[in-house]
Amino acid sequence: MEEKGISQAVIGRLPRYFRYLGELRDKGVERISSQELSRLMRVTASQIRQDFNNFGGFGQQGYGYNVEFLYKEIGRILGLDKTHHLIIIGAGNLGQALGNYINFERRGFILKGIFDKNPALYGKKVREIEVQPMDRVEEFVRENDIDIAVLTVPKSSAVEVAETLAANGIKAFWNFAHVDLNVPEGIQVENVHLSDSLMKLSYNLERYNKEQENG
Amino acid sequence: MEEKGISQAVIGRLPRYFRYLGELRDKGVERISSQELSRLMRVTASQIRQDFNNFGGFGQQGYGYNVEFLYKEIGRILGLDKTHHLIIIGAGNLGQALGNYINFERRGFILKGIFDKNPALYGKKVREIEVQPMDRVEEFVRENDIDIAVLTVPKSSAVEVAETLAANGIKAFWNFAHVDLNVPEGIQVENVHLSDSLMKLSYNLERYNKEQENG
DNA sequence: TAGATTGTTAATCGATTAACAATC
């Protein structure tokens, strides 16, 4: 059975299932019921079953779910059985930090290039990969089968860079720039707006303090 | 009027409104209607009006919203009129990158300390702030009125560190560790699970490619 | 077989959108 029309709410939960199942597997747990998983993850068993059933029947009545099997299936659904080639645009602090994060590689996300327009950074190495000048990126993308571009450039250049990259075949953007990209239909964008996230935290902190004061 | 019982869906949209309104203000725009803002942000005008009305009436019939006023109000709702003191736990690549990100300071998030358990990092400076040994963190938190802890430690130590910090008065965690924290009721947690985000992107990329193949 | 637990349908809840009366 093939998945279709799955809501982003469900997709957003898959990585968390994947993480918990991976941990269970590492502990040697063979099977788990939706109810046990429900207690562990603090979500309803109903939601777990509904979520999994979007992709077809992974379980077995009276038994539950096989941890190893479910783990692998979710990984496959998330596309983690495939290798993805990525480049980082912007070799500042955040770009370098992401480039150094070895765990992505374990999941099949292979860093192929880093680009920056600051000549002072050319040749600097991030895990075997040398920072290259920005004006080489278009050719590089066309010749190296790159799927994903990680944008860690200032917001002032992000929109333009994304358009250029999309025109050269990039299919997905992991966008850390604090701006909404403007890319053609069908090009995927996942935003990580760190300051938005911090503001949300600030709101919740504020609200809770206020509630305490007011009783 | 005071806000209460606002859904996280609404809160999650506030920073984006804040960003667009700030840009409009910087351009010298004085007023905007929900319909104009709707076109700009690509959300419905209905949603904009509903969202704002959660916090009381910010607009005026026949006129729209005053950009400057609305911008400030949303900032206030998000707690950006207050100063927050934060510490970073874990001075690795990501911790240093976040510490160097100057923009947070502009919004009132002031970095007060950085801690790591690796002695090789003690004394290393991140924007005037010296990395301190982990065993000084509890005293530091108690004595320096710190609200927010940024967790950029490995998942293996994150849960324990969070518990310790919560016991010493930290009220909010910005958690970059790939694990669910276990903190007392009322302590706020905002998770930034980067690998989850990347997996979501991978799913959407995968799905789109598949749809293209199958027509 | 009896017990357990899924897969799935139905009920509920919450969030989004539409509509329009209030009002500047």
Add this chain to the structure above:
DNA sequence: TAGATTGTTAATCGATTAACAATC
């Protein structure tokens, strides 16, 4: 006043939870 646009109520849509028949 007439036109514009909000604030707010009602309608719709989608997501979550509950219930239970199917089945291992």
